[in-house]
Amino acid sequence: MFAFLLQSTGATLGYLCVAAGFLVILASVVFVIKGKAVLSDSGAPNALEWGKIKANFTSAVALFVLGAVMIILPFRSVVALEAQQLPTAILIGKINGQKEIRLLLVVKPDYDQTYRGDIVWQVPLLATKASYSIFYIDGDTVLGQQPFSVNGATPGSAPQKVTLPVWDMQTESSVAQEIAPKLEVSDAQLKSLGIH
Amino acid sequence: MHNSRALAFISGLLLSAMLAAAADLSGRVTVRRAPLAGAVITANLIGARGPAAVSVTRTGPDGEYTLRGLRNGDYILLVDMNGRRVYQGRIALTGPTLVKNVDLQQK
Numbered sequence: 001m002f003a004f005l006l007q008s009t010g011a012t013l014g015y016l017c018v019a020a021g022f023l024v025i026l027a028s029v030v031f032v033i034k035g036k037a038v039l040s041d042s043g044a045p046n047a048l049e050w051g052k053i054k055a056n057f058t059s060a061v062a063l064f065v066l067g068a069v070m071i072i073l074p075f076r077s078v079v080a081l082e083a084q085q086l087p088t089a090i091l092i093g094k095i096n097g098q099k100e101i102r103l104l105l106v107v108k109p110d111y112d113q114t115y116r117g118d119i120v121w122q123v124p125l126l127a128t129k130a131s132y133s134i135f136y137i138d139g140d141t142v143l144g145q146q147p148f149s150v151n152g153a154t155p156g157s158a159p160q161k162v163t164l165p166v167w168d169m170q171t172e173s174s175v176a177q178e179i180a181p182k183l184e185v186s187d188a189q190l191k192s193l194g195i196h
Numbered sequence: 197m198h199n200s201r202a203l204a205f206i207s208g209l210l211l212s213a214m215l216a217a218a219a220d221l222s223g224r225v226t227v228r229r230a231p232l233a234g235a236v237i238t239a240n241l242i243g244a245r246g247p248a249a250v251s252v253t254r255t256g257p258d259g260e261y262t263l264r265g266l267r268n269g270d271y272i273l274l275v276d277m278n279g280r281r282v283y284q285g286r287i288a289l290t291g292p293t294l295v296k297n298v299d300l301q302q303k
């Protein structure tokens with residue numbers, strides 16, 4: 001029942017504003033139906049009497065417009081806020097070894113964090129489609145880097161998962177640098193086909 | 197009038213034939229089951245007189261790659277990482293799709 005109290009102050013005020021807007025529109029319609037307010041052609045103020053309450057309104061249309069503005073305004077604020085939120089990606093990887101290695105995501109502004117073992121790093125994406133590079137740094141020494149790319153990220157979308165190759169500290173180099181070539185076709189065969 | 201109809205019919209046939217022959221080659225490149233991102237994938241179509249067409253792409257963050265619109269035939273598939281050849285093999289593309297996964301080992 002009181003769940004709305006858990007919302008932020010801005011959200012609560014937004015809900016109240018929308019509710020008030022609906023009430024104002026409803027009131028304007030009721031006033032016109034009851035004949036308490038009229039859509040005046042002359043533009044002269046209309047006398048409004050509702051029991052002990054007495055007021056003058058230029059037009060019931062003004063009430064309607066006021067209510068509409070009170071409803072639309074919070075929605076416009078929400079849309080503007082959502083547009084400001086950056087899409088994110090979650091980087092997942094692993095470092096074998098006891099040393100703590102600093103991971104540096106080179107963007108502007110730079111993002112910098114140390115990890116040992118499993119890596120779960122939520123980073124902001126600065127463009128909907130872009131290439132990034134993770135730098136593996138030990139002290140002041142850059143051990144290597146791992147490029148990755150993202151695409152199709154839109155504001156408000158779920159974080160994209162990017163799986164990084166395991167960084168093996170035993171050899172102090174990326175696994176990708178230590179790959180044993182797998183040659184199912186020999187170099188000589190490629191040469192005979194004119195492929196290099 | 198007859199000429200234009202015949203031309204449209206032949207164009208339709210040719211288009212259908214081209215679409216039917218187009219094939220997709222996809223797969224995943226891994227090193228000890230870990231994805232190898234950023235590897236350069238090259239598919240060389242081998243013709244009677246040597247290489248006939250070359251298609252190139254890069255593996256994504258998950259090590260996955262896709263080459264679309266390939267002609268059916270025999271291909272030499274090459275995988276290069278940081279300018280170093282890590283895989284070279286031969287594949288035959290006969291259907292509309294072919295999945296070729298490459299799992300590599302460390303030295």
